[in-house]
Amino acid sequence: xxxxxxxRLPLYLLAGFGVGAGLGLLVRxxxxxxxxxxxVANLAGEIFLRGIFMLILPLVVPMLLLGIQQLSETGAMGRxxxxxxxxxxxxxxxxxxxxxxxxxxxxxxxxxxxxxxAQLLARFSTETLPQKHLSAAYILSLLPTNPFRExxxxxxxxxxxxLLAVVTFVLLFGIALARLPREETQSFYRLLExxxxxxxxxxxxxxxxxxxxxxxxxxxxxxxxxGWELFPLLGRYVATVGVGLLVQLIAVYSLFVWLFxxxxxxxxxxxSSPAILMAFSSASSNATLPTTLRVATERLKIAPxxxxxxxxxxxxxxQNGTALYEGVTLLFLMQVFGVPLTFGEQIGVVGLAMLxxxxxxxxxxxxxxxxxxxxxxxxxxxxxxxxIYGIDRFLDMLRTTLNVYGDLVIAAYLxxxxxxxxxx
Numbered sequence: 001x002x003x004x005x006x007x008r009l010p011l012y013l014l015a016g017f018g019v020g021a022g023l024g025l026l027v028r029x030x031x032x033x034x035x036x037x038x039x040v041a042n043l044a045g046e047i048f049l050r051g052i053f054m055l056i057l058p059l060v061v062p063m064l065l066l067g068i069q070q071l072s073e074t075g076a077m078g079r080x081x082x083x084x085x086x087x088x089x090x091x092x093x094x095x096x097x098x099x100x101x102x103x104x105x106x107x108x109x110x111x112x113x114x115x116x117x118a119q120l121l122a123r124f125s126t127e128t129l130p131q132k133h134l135s136a137a138y139i140l141s142l143l144p145t146n147p148f149r150e151x152x153x154x155x156x157x158x159x160x161x162x163l164l165a166v167v168t169f170v171l172l173f174g175i176a177l178a179r180l181p182r183e184e185t186q187s188f189y190r191l192l193e194x195x196x197x198x199x200x201x202x203x204x205x206x207x208x209x210x211x212x213x214x215x216x217x218x219x220x221x222x223x224x225x226x227g228w229e230l231f232p233l234l235g236r237y238v239a240t241v242g243v244g245l246l247v248q249l250i251a252v253y254s255l256f257v258w259l260f261x262x263x264x265x266x267x268x269x270x271x272s273s274p275a276i277l278m279a280f281s282s283a284s285s286n287a288t289l290p291t292t293l294r295v296a297t298e299r300l301k302i303a304p305x306x307x308x309x310x311x312x313x314x315x316x317x318x319q320n321g322t323a324l325y326e327g328v329t330l331l332f333l334m335q336v337f338g339v340p341l342t343f344g345e346q347i348g349v350v351g352l353a354m355l356x357x358x359x360x361x362x363x364x365x366x367x368x369x370x371x372x373x374x375x376x377x378x379x380x381x382x383x384x385x386x387x388i389y390g391i392d393r394f395l396d397m398l399r400t401t402l403n404v405y406g407d408l409v410i411a412a413y414l415x416x417x418x419x420x421x422x423x424x
Contacts, residue, residue, distance in 0.1 A: 013389060016212035017219050021230070024223025034224055041217035048214020049372070049383055051206040055199050056373040061170055062196035067317050067358050068174035069189055080414050084310055087410045088318045089354075091256070095248050095320040095402075096353040099327030100346060102244045108236035108328075109335030116226055117338045121381065144169050167355060203369065211389070218386030234391060237332050241395055244324045245402050253409050261412035271299040272408050279404035280397050285315040288404050296408055302415045310414055314407030321399030321406070323357035326371060329388060330378070336387070339379045368392065 020041070027034055112120070143165070144150045150165040177185055223230055254265035261268070269276075275295040279288045289311065296307035310318075330349050334341065341349065356370045372385040388395075 012208070012212040013215055013393060014391075016215035017389065017391070020216035020219030021223050023216075024220045025227065027220075027224060028227050038221060038224065041220040044213045044217030045221065045383060045386060048206070048210050048218070049385075051210055051214075052203075052369045052372055053382070055203050055206075056369050057166070058195055058199040059203070059369060060167065060373070062192040062199070064167065064170045064355075064358070065174045065177065065192055066189065066196065068171070068178055069185075070313050070317060072175075072178035080306070080309075080417055083417060084313070084410060084414055087260075087413060088314070091252070091320050091406060091410070092318070092323045092354050092357060093350065094252055095244075095324040096327045096350045096357070098247055098252070099241075099244050099324035099353065100331060100350055102240050102247075103328045103331035103335075104346075106236065106240045106243075107335060108240045109233065109332040111233065111236070112226075112229070112336060112338075114338070116229065117336070120222065120226065120384075121337055215386055215389045218383055218389070221383075222387055230387075233336070234387070237328070237388065238391060238395065240332070241325055241328050242398065244328060245321055245398050248320060248324060249402055249405065253405065257409055257412060261409065261416060263412055268300070268409070268412065269405075271295070272405055274299070275404050275408060276401055279401045285319070285400055285403050285407075288400070289315050292404055292407060296411050300408065300412060300415075302411050306414050307411055310411045311407050314403075314410065317358045318407055318410065319357035319399075319403050321402030323353045324402075325395060325399045326353035326356045329371060330374070333375060333380050333384050333387070334378055337380050337384065341378075345378075 023037070026032075027037060147166065147169040150169070177188070226233070257263050257265045257268050272295055275288060275292040278291040279285070292311050292315075293307055296302045296311055297304050327349060330353065331341075352374055356374070368385060368389070372382045375382050375384060
């Protein structure tokens with residue numbers, strides 16, 4: 001995809017959202033028959049969703065294995081590497097927990113009537129999806145006896161183990177791979193990178209050529225069922241994500257910078273502004289990488305080895321903003337479709353948000369295929385992801401900004417312990 005077409009993609013998605021919403025309101029307003037329009041909309045939406053689903057496993061498996069490889073290499077840097085590991089895991093967990101807490105507090109998706117919920121479920125799903133409750137049998141189902149069967153069953157209506165069981169196996173297999181000598185696994189990791197890059201290219205093409213029509217069709221189905229009620233619903237969702245990102249930025253990062261990096265949070269923000277602006281405009285951690293490295297070494301005076309290590313690693317696995325966004329989105333869609341969660345299942349949502357964030361591609365919309373894949377695990381139809389597709393680009397800009405700033409925050413902290421010399 002060219003740079004110009006990449007910049008136009010958000011406009012195409014927004015246009016698809018607008019066309020779908022406008023036609024849905026028009027059909028409702030003048031009382032036209034919805035049978036044929038819904039068939040056309042369903043076809044467009046289903047083609048788009050199937051294109052996304054066919055890439056979930058080719059994206060998930062390489063991303064998780066490569067992410068584990070990168071995290072395992074932190075041990076090669078000794079104390080600095082382990083501090084990086086725990087800082088990434090800790091801040092990501094805090095971000096996901098903030099998203100969960102705010103979604104539970106504000107209840108952005110819990111304002112629909114039972115009738116509206118039933119109508120949405122009928123529009124987005126033709127089958128009854130199972131709700132998995134925390135139990136001994138469910139926990140055992142996460143440890144697959146036959147991983148290949150789980151891969152085959154991952155997207156069937158029964159969801160017998162499915163994607164979570166596959167993720168469990170991949171995580172364990174990734175840890176085993178990381179323990180082997182580098183010379184024995186190097187060729188395998190190169191193959192994983194090829195699979196990942198090819199899958200990512202296909203994802204970008206689907207987003208460019210199919211997503212606008214698919215989003216229009218799926219949003220049309222939602223608006224035919226909800227009408228104007230959809231827009232304040234999305235407004236509350238966006239506000240919840242925005243407040244969560246602000247809390248992570250102002251409260252969590254500022255406290256971390258002050259306590260552990262021993263720097264002024266205000267000065268840190270000011271010096272990081274070029275990378276922050278680049279992240280906001282591009283919505284891509286990978287595209288921002290050169291700017292982030294320059295800011296780290298030239299403006300923040302971070303040692304080049306530390307900057308190169310954590311900024312490169314962070315562009316893949318340190319996705320605090322994405323973890324927060326995923327936590328809010330999962331709970332929002334569960335609230336919209338009236339799916340209750342126990343406390344244990346809420347903890348599971350936090351863990352899933354962290355996994356999706358670590359595995360997400362550092363490109364606009366890279367986390368959405370993974371998010372769509374886990375929705376059926378909670379009894380939410382995967383097509384529900386279309387409710388947020390049209391406005392995702394704006395949220396992507398916000399969360400990428402937090403992701404990139406988080407890399408600089410951790411780099412500033414690690415810089416203090418580099419070679420045991422304080423750089424204050």
